[in-house]
Amino acid sequence: MAAPICVARIGAAHGVRGAVKLWTFTEDPLAVKHYGPLMTKDGARQFEVTHVREARDHLVATLKGIATREDAERLNGIELYVAREKLPETDEDEYYHADLIGLAAVNAADEPLGRVTAIHNFGAGDIIEIAPPQGPTMLLPFTNAVVPTVDLAGGRVVIELPQEIEIEGDDAQP
Structure with a gap:
């Protein structure tokens, strides 16, 4: 069975009736309502999204069984996952980040550069680490x-290193 895919992260409580802020990592943010129960990475807890609405830069969601602000506050920071099979297939040149983590990184001559450890997006496009x-x-x-x-x-991924790379740390050259 493929590793589950992280589709959202619960944020702070919203209001007094148990709603939470929800940040999604899906192309369609509202899709989290249609995947069925969302689970923690270890599968120990499941959460069912009963209602969701869009807010400025996140969603506001109601989760089954979470009825008070105190219950919602205890969920802050929990990442939510779904089984890979529940997600749509990717288009050509589209990848789930989880599929890339751990791949070998090589140059065009097939010489090893390392391993992919993360994909980041700080707002200006995806960054491969x-x-x-x-x-x-x-x-x-x-x-x-x-x-x-x-x-x-x-x-593996093939990396064409840019001409100039700034490296921070003790080995950095001026």
């Missing part, structure tokens, strides 16, 4: 120019 066997991690734009090949079946 590569951890080499030694030294600081590399944060690179996740674009077709820098990552021309994603080979899920082969377990």
Whole structure:
């Protein structure tokens, strides 16, 4: 069975009747209502979204069995997952972040650069994080120019390193 996929994170309580702020990581934020029960990563707890509405930069959701502000406050920070099979198939050149984490990163000559440890988005596009066997991690734009090949079946991504890379840390050169 494939690892579950993180689709949302519960935020602070909203109001006094148990609603929570909900940040989703899905293309359609409202899709979280249609996946069925959402679970914690370990599967120990499940949450059913009974009502959801859009707010400025998040959703406001009501979860079955959560009726007070105090109950809602205890959920702050919990990440919610669904089984991979419940998610739609990706289009060509689209990937779930979970599929990329752990892939080998190699250059065009198939020489190892490290492993993909994370995909970030700080608002200006996706960033791929590569951890080499030694030294600081590399944060690179996740674009077709820098990552021309994603080979899920082969377990690797091909990285075309940009001409200039700034590296922070003790090894940085002026």
